[in-house]
Amino acid sequence: MTDRLPTPGRLRVAIVDDHAMFRTGVRTELERSGAVDVVGEAEDVDSAIELVRATAPDVVLLDVHMPGGGGGEVIRRCGPTTKSTFLALSVSDAAEDVIGIIRAGARGYVTKNISGDELVDSLARVAAGDAVFSPRLAGFVLDAFAGTIEVAQVDEDLDRLTEREREVMRLIARGYAYKEVAQELFISVKTVETHVSSVLRKLQLSSRHELTKWANDRRLI
Amino acid sequence: MTDTAADPQGAPPRVGGLRRASRPVDRRLLGGVAVGVAEHLGVPPLWVRAGFVVATWFNGAGIVAYLLLWRLLPLAQPKSSPGVESATRRGLRTPGRIGPVDVLQTTAVVALGVGVLVLLQVVGLGLNDGLVVPAVVAVVGVAVVWRQLDDASLSRWMRQRSGWALASRVGAGVALVAIAGLYVVTQERGWNALVDLASASVVAIVGIGLLLGPWIVRLMSDLGAERRERIRSQERADVAAHLHDSVLQTLALLQKNAGDQATVATLARRQERELRAWLYGDEADEADTWAAALRAVAADVEETHQVPVEAVVVGDVALDPDVAALVRAAREAVVNAAKHAGVDRIDVYGETDGRTVEVFVRDRGIGFDPGDVPEDRMGVRGSIVDRVERHGGTASIRSSAGQGTEVALRMPVRTDPTTSIDHTSEGEDPT
DSSP states (O other): OOSOOOOSSOEEEEEEOSOHHHHHHHHHHHHHHSSEEEEEEEOSHHHHHHHHHHHOOSEEEEESSOTTTOHHHHHHHHOTTOOOEEEEEESOOOHHHHHHHHHHTOSEEEETTOOHHHHHHHHHHHHTTOOEEOHHHHHHHHHHTOSOOOSOOSOHHHHSOOHHHHHHHHHHHTTOOHHHHHHHHTOOHHHHHHHHHHHHHHHHHOOOHHHHHHHHHHHHO | OOSOOOOTTOOOOEETTEEOOOEETTSOSSSSHHHHHHHHHTSOHHHHHHHHHHHHTTTTHHHHHHHHHHHHSOEEOOOOOHHHHHHHHTTSSOOOOOOHHHHHHHHHHHHHHHHHHHHHHHHTOSSOHHHHHHHHHHHHHHHHHHHHHHHHHHOGGGGOSSHHHHHHHHHHHHHHHHHHHHHHHHOOOTTHHHHHHHHHHHHHHHHHHHHHHHHHHHHHHHHHHHHHHHHHHHHHHHHHHHHHHHHHHHHHHHHHTTTOHHHHHHHHHHHHHHHHHHHHOOSOSOSOBHHHHHHHHHHHHHHHHOOOEEEEEESOOBOOHHHHHHHHHHHHHHHHIIIIIOOSOEEEEEEEOSSEEEEEEEEOSOOOOGGGSOTTOIIIIIIIIIHHHHTTOEEEEEEETTTEEEEEEEEEOOOOTTOOTTSOSTTOOOO
16 A cells, blocks of 8 residues: 555545544545545535535545445445445454445545555545555455355355455555565556555455444443 | 453354354344344355245245344344444434445345346246235235334333334235235135135234234333343443442542652543553453463553553463463563563563464563573573473564563463363462
8 A cells, every 4th residue: 555556636635523523634635635625524424415516526535434325325325326436444453443444435444543645645546546444444344254154145256355455465464565565466556556456346345244243242341 | 451352262152052143233134134144154144134035936935034134133233332332322323224225235146136027927936916915015014014013112202102113014904904904805716715714814813913912012012121231230230330439540540649740640541541441441351361471460460560562462372370470470570570670561462373382472661682681590591481382382572672572472272171260270379
């Protein structure tokens, strides 16, 4: 996640978070980088939807927990027609919320202690249509897709990771940047991005009932 | 701290060592019976729903079974950590909802089932015609009332003795009683009338029971619920007090050490980790599993050496002597990275599939040439490589100047059944 993607022009980013202090901090960091225009801020679900409709930002930086139903609700209500992409940003470690917002349509998940440079890189990556997986999200994914399924499922391809995707996820969980993953597996960065996007798609579309059961089990620990 | 540890067994509620099925309140369509049974048996809920529908073709056995299970299976409320619960209460997150696909599929299955049922009725293979209408009405009435009861015990506002819940319950009860009456009045048949009268009386009693039963049940459960609520609020107050103490103490320490950047960062990070563990319950309760031990190592080194350590853990196994040795070797690797690599972040990744345990410790620091490490340097050779190999595992260290270091540790999990979670690190040197 350290290599920057070439993007035409500056990224237009909206910040949605219910903590004003945090918004200010992120805004300062993003503006200092010079690669990002912050087009607006919102503090709850309704104002966020308004902001997205009015400004159509490239990327919406979205808090997971927010008044009005959380970040997932924003994505759902903006609908599939919106041109903006969503990057979830959270202090929450609750796996079901992280998986939930990805399943709602976010293109990635980063934690709030991410450095400014890494955040800008992640924004660029999401804007370019790729997925951003932090080590923690990769861990959640490996957990969710762990084991083999015995029963024949509706769509097998969606319900398991390929060996290659698993390798990529493991390397990301080990703290490798995409470029390092590519070097390690002797593939191009583009291929790594393809694998990660494919995992994201499976995470969003899989009907694998273990995925929900797993989230449920976690709550019972 | 920052990781995922699924219970290897899955974690359905256990009573006396037996796995008990329950009805998950957050994912049910009607009573949650199908979802609960499906989860218990490890099959998709749709199969179970289809099974109930098919069984209904045989004299309504499916419906009877469903109603029985509905009454007998306990309702399981999703347990979540305080942070998630409070976020849900304040509307900061959207709780899990039932997918439209589920509803559609089930509707389709039920429609199909009803179609076959009607067909059976028409060709004369079904129930006695005179019984069908009362039976259907009774089932619908019971379903409506029980669903209300479930919800009523769920949350306080649903317990109100007015509004929609009351109206539907009274309506169902009255309808059942009325049907029973009508049934008797309209069926004027000789000897059979006696049998009919008996069954009509049963329906009437059930109807009256529905009318009055909920109040009796509610009165009893209200008492229990109030007592539980009182205990819970006391617990909450205790936890809040504890929390405030720890946060306030950290804030005081921060003010005192405001000039020392490293100390401030460490204090803040420790407090963050503690709060997060409490709020989102990532820390496993028992300290005698591998995942918990690895996380503890990360937290401990982070605190001692003031370098952030990101730990991601997938899966979990019991901490037998071999695995404990692996954790100690991993600790040595993390300490090495913290001391010598000169980095501001170390990644620890642990994974197990139940047969092998792997731990990777990675930094992007100055790195070193493993060949240059003198034989007598205790750290790398003795504490990491030899220790792991002594226990039947493998260790590899990859490092080059400027590129950072990655230590990979692998250990097969002993399948010896005597190795249980009880004897953790007997005969092992304490770290």
